Amino acid sequence: MSITVKQVSKSFGSFRALEHVSVEVAGGSLVALLGPSGSGKTTLLRIIAGLEVADSGTVLYEDEDVTDAAVKDRNVGFVFQHYALFRHMTVFENVAFGLRVRRWPRKRVKERVGELLRLIQLDALAGSYPSQLSGGQRQRVALARALAPEPKVLLLDEPFGALDAKVRQELRQWLRRLHDEIHVTSVFVTHDQEEAFEVADRVVIMNHGHVEQTGTPREIFERPANPFVMDFLGNVNVFHGHVVRGRMKAGSLEVDYPAHPHDEPRPATAFVRSHELDILRTPNGRSSLEGKIMHLSPAGPVVKARVFAADFGIVLNVDVPRDRYAELGLEVGDTVYVAPRDVRVYLQDYII
Amino acid sequence: MSTPEKTNPRSDPRWVRVALIAAALGVIGVLIVIPLVDVFVEAFGRGLGAYWQTLTGDADTQAAIRLTLTVAPIALALNLIFGIAAAWAISRFRFPGRTLLTALIDLPFSVSPVVAGLIFVLIFGLQGYLGPWLRAHDWRIIFATPGLVLATTFVTFPFIARELIPLMEAIGADEEIAAASLGASGWQLFRRVTLPNIKWGLVYGIILCNARAMGEFGAVYVVSGHITGRTDTMPLRVEKLFQEYNTPGAFAVASLLASLALVTLAVKTALEWKTRRDLAEAARLRSEGDAA
Amino acid sequence: MNDVNRRVLPGFRLSLGYTLAYLGVLVLVPLAACFSKAATLPFDRFWAAVSTERAIAAYELTVGASLVSAAINVVLGVLVAWVLVRYEFPLKRLVDSLVDLPFALPTAVAGLVYSSLYVESGWLGRFLVPLGIQAAYSRLAIVLVLVFVGFPFVVRTLEPVLERIDADIEEAAACLGATRLQTVTRVIFPSLYPALVTGFALSFARALGEYGSVVFVSGNMPFKTEIAPVLIVARLEEFAYAEATAIAVVLLVISFSVLVVVNLLERWSKRVYA
């Protein structure tokens, strides 16, 4: 079942948490809401669930307007960041709750709960209380409880936020597999871009109550819509300069910018990702910058180099592939040339 | 546009709220407010002059007020010293039997006041364990002020200690250890480090203890012997006047005790606000410290 | 930490010694005296003292009235705690502090005023007596005044627990399709049970020993409205110390049992729910 959010706004007092937000979630897809803290992700998710009322705008499930429908009539599964399990109920009773309040016959409750406990691989712990489970186990129980009444949509608010890195990694892969099996329309909130990009079919990037960009992980990664998205995705080097007659100039760095063929210069900013910079021993004719290696950290699949570019007075972050690092025999203190492979230029006006 | 109640799953429908608030106010009204107002209405019913006359014109009532103002402070002082000693020992040191000791301190709360009085009669009364010996030395404890003090001290025994123990445990010993390692003497340590930290908790314990000490009835009833003008405390005087069908007199004394209760409540509420503010303040400072 | 503290901080021996001595002299020795006095009684006399019809009627009334009043307090306490924690209304702060009045008001005052309110000419009696409700000098009067005395216990044990129930628990229940009533009865109330049991027991224990207020309102008629503490006093006034002590021991044993049961229940609920 698809979800359509149209022009939703929400204020808390004088604070505008969401402003004219529109989002489409295709039926059966898994969508991530990604954005910095306070950007309104939780608020949007809660409005979709019906836990919060929008000041204006509409929410549709498929073609049905549910803007004014009460939570309990919407049939959504909601997974809370801190599990929100019922502490006085066993794992079995927690999962069965949604079925019992719907007055499912006892036998079917037992079957359905058994099925879900097997799905989350916790059938052995059916009789335990939440306090006896680990964080990861609790979150799986919360997920099973949300899925038990066969919800039309599944909403997850930072489902793995309270877990440690390793469990988090496991659970998000598990969530992806689970989604591939059951195909319930799902929206999950996260502020971990790796999580969003790894798990989701589509990613919605939010900032200050606005949607900045929507697209597949690949689209967003390859074509960030604006400086915010670019910057948010991280690991970028920023050069301030100007564009004039179709060229962007920032010190010795020059790239084409055909969108501004005019004579009068405009301030602009160039962004280059750290893995889109090459390190060279000699200037090779391409636009490159001279710099001095200040630090090398060879842990992980790429070597992270910090290069001080005296012309700009800035430190560049460069990811050097391992074999390239070995080939060049880089040492701290070496003078090198850094050449961008891909530069994104934004006119200053568009920067918020 | 839907109403928030309809969608917000935590808020109850308006009619439910109104009905429950009305019911709760009704309960508080009948159970607490009406009786409280009635005390003062009965006491002042025949005018301020009559009220004043009832209180000041009766030598026995005067004696009862004086006795209460003697007994309660002594009991309070005894329990104050004990409370501080017990809190110091229990919150600052670990020793075998510590949990049991903490539990034993609460014991007097589960002893009926009448039984509390009785146990002292059994020891110090004429037929008690020490009765003959006391009589030989011409000492009176039961049916005299010392008995009243003992009984009152017993029933108010836990108040200050149980206020201080959790408080001092929460505060921790770090500051005191620091002071001790700087060479502070025991008394300096207490005066300059411990006392400033616990003073509000101490005041809280003291007012509760005092309210109970001045208002205690059952325990002192048993040990007093009801010698009018000599061993009647204010609550006992209320009962005696009531038995003598002197209702205005009984309510006049009762109104004094009720005022004491109101003052106690006011101080208690003020202290609770203050503590809540302090806690919020501390939490704010801590989070700012983290952010920095 | 013990060794460090003992080496660094002064006063361990002094404070512990004083605590033990004071506790011993004021509480433990006198209580022991009570039991030893009872033990000097030959068993058949002890049994005779504690099992007279009058005494049995008194226990029944004491325990019965205490149970009823504690049960009423649970209902009233849930209502008042819920309203104080969940709703906003004018004078809420004042109402909140008034809840503690029974802790601060001397029981004799409570007894005096309750006895005057419910007689035929009293403020409340004038409505109730014509309806045939005798809430003065009756068992009902005892229950009423015990409700007053134990009222704050349930409210005060419940309030922090209610405050601590996270919003997301209720939201989760609603998402799963529960009506508000189902959420309250199946999710909220069950998480209150441990606190309710504690509040009930505290209120019950307080009522068991209560004397000052009851003596004013009950009329103290043997077999009818005489509670155990009143019977103890009656025996004392007849100089029947042994009998008084025997009944006191029964009362003490009941109270201590309540105490032990409460502690066990608390420990158990902490284990399961924590």
Ligand SMILES: Nc1ncnc2c1ncn2[C@@H]1O[C@H](COP(=O)(O)OP(=O)(O)OP(=O)(O)O)[C@@H](O)[C@H]1O
């Ligand atoms: N009930 C509320 N009352 C007042 N302000 C609120 C409320 N809920 C959210 N806000 C505010 O709205 C803004 C958006 O909050 P929201 O919880 O949606 O952010 P978020 O993107 O989920 O952030 P996080 O990643 O920190 O969870 C925040 O600034 C928050 O302070």
Ligand SMILES: [Mg+2]
């Ligand atoms: Mg959030």
